[in-house]
Amino acid sequence: MMNKENHRIKERKMEKEGTESRKQARLAIMELANMISVPMSLNAVVRLNVADAIWQDGSNSPLSAAEILHRVLPDGGGDSENLQRLLRMLSSYGVFEEHITGGQRKYSLTDVGKTLTTDDQGLSFAHYVLQHHQEALVKAWPLVHEAVVDPTKEPFEKANGEAAYSYYLKKPEMNELMLKAMSGVSVPFIRAMLEGYDGFQGVQKLVDVGGSGGDCLHMILQKHPSIKEGINFDLPEVVAKAPQIPRVTHVGGDMFKYIPQGDAIFMKWVLTTWTDEECKHIMQNCYKALPEGGKLIACEPVLPEYSDESHRTRALLEGDIFVMTIYRAKGKHRTEEQFRQLAISAGFPHFRAFHVDHFYTALEFQK
Numbered sequence: 001m002m003n004k005e006n007h008r009i010k011e012r013k014m015e016k017e018g019t020e021s022r023k024q025a026r027l028a029i030m031e032l033a034n035m036i037s038v039p040m041s042l043n044a045v046v047r048l049n050v051a052d053a054i055w056q057d058g059s060n061s062p063l064s065a066a067e068i069l070h071r072v073l074p075d076g077g078g079d080s081e082n083l084q085r086l087l088r089m090l091s092s093y094g095v096f097e098e099h100i101t102g103g104q105r106k107y108s109l110t111d112v113g114k115t116l117t118t119d120d121q122g123l124s125f126a127h128y129v130l131q132h133h134q135e136a137l138v139k140a141w142p143l144v145h146e147a148v149v150d151p152t153k154e155p156f157e158k159a160n161g162e163a164a165y166s167y168y169l170k171k172p173e174m175n176e177l178m179l180k181a182m183s184g185v186s187v188p189f190i191r192a193m194l195e196g197y198d199g200f201q202g203v204q205k206l207v208d209v210g211g212s213g214g215d216c217l218h219m220i221l222q223k224h225p226s227i228k229e230g231i232n233f234d235l236p237e238v239v240a241k242a243p244q245i246p247r248v249t250h251v252g253g254d255m256f257k258y259i260p261q262g263d264a265i266f267m268k269w270v271l272t273t274w275t276d277e278e279c280k281h282i283m284q285n286c287y288k289a290l291p292e293g294g295k296l297i298a299c300e301p302v303l304p305e306y307s308d309e310s311h312r313t314r315a316l317l318e319g320d321i322f323v324m325t326i327y328r329a330k331g332k333h334r335t336e337e338q339f340r341q342l343a344i345s346a347g348f349p350h351f352r353a354f355h356v357d358h359f360y361t362a363l364e365f366q367k
């Protein structure tokens with residue numbers, strides 16, 4: 001009797017496996033299970049400097065893997081078939097465009113691929129890719145589940161014995177890569193932001209908290225000559241590496257202890273890496289540093305309320321897991337409503353959000 005029943009269940013299961021929805025489900029889980037190939041291949045083409053090899057001052061002519069290999073390894077050697085495997089797979093993710101002519105595969109850069117080419121300031125998104133895939137960060141990823149089991153210590157710290165920022169600071173090459181990674185991502189964003197946001201009108205002294213090398217401040221000051229003075233405030237080891245910028249003073253310190261005074265405070269990509277309590281503390285220090293009516297302008301990734309399959313939602317949710325794994329198990333990407341609640345908890349009576357970009361939102365907290 002039992003055997004007959006088992007047999008029927010087995011038959012039903014086998015029948016079900018042949019339906020279109022089961023085929024799609026198996027395909028989707030295989031894609032997810034192999035997904036690690038995507039960032040790792042992206043990292044590989046960045047390490048090989050493939051984007052610059054194809055771009056060649058804007059020609060972007062389709063090249064075979066062998067031609068690209070010749071440019072990235074001019075002394076010879078290498079395996080063009082393996083390079084082609086990376087290029088094919090990344091073409092399916094929109095990084096390269098594949099051209100097949102006369103049975104030969106060639107590759108050019110898409111708009112996504114072009115973000116990896118080095119600009120006249122030596123910047124690109126390539127450094128951000130490299131920064132994320134350094135050995136110390138990669139070691140944290142098999143421990144993501146630990147952030148659920150015990151959120152008091154970040155997977156990064158569990159893997160490396162030290163919190164991420166202090167770990168970077170002890171390693172000059174990591175510190176330097178972090179600065180380049182931040183500039184590569186922030187410069188194009190600030191350029192876009194300054195085209196559509198005019199919240200800096202009337203400001204004479206602007207403080208950038210967690211300003212890294214000072215790129216954001218530099219661009220804001222160039223666009224707004226009426227801002228007489230900029231203070232780039234970051235950890236002492238970080239500002240020690242920052243370049244000289246006209247009208248900008250670099251100040252080293254700890255934002256949890258003190259924030260320099262200004263008419264307005266700018267902050268980009270800082271709140272995200274801290275817990276609600278820590279954000280409240282940082283924002284209260286900003287409040288103290290501002291005059292009546294002064295503004296804190298924070299540019300942060302802002303999560304949508306609903307989870308969907310769009311690129312935007314995925315990029316923001318993936319960044320959220322990155323923060324949880326590397327920086328703070330209870331640091332997070334927040335929704336607009338969660339930022340509104342933070343504003344209230346830190347004492348800012350006015351809050352407005354400006355959707356100036358798909359990844360970052362400009363948030364104004366006014367005193």
Ligand SMILES: C[S@@+](CC[C@H](N)C(=O)[O-])C[C@H]1O[C@@H](n2cnc3c(N)ncnc32)[C@H](O)[C@@H]1O
Binds near residue numbers: 182186210253255270
């Ligand atoms: C994600 S980066 C953002 C950098 C820059 N604002 C940008 O968007 O390009 C966060 C910055 O916060 C700085 N930071 C971390 N802890 C800090 C602290 N306690 N006081 C001041 N700055 C800090 C880091 O050194 C780093 O430059």
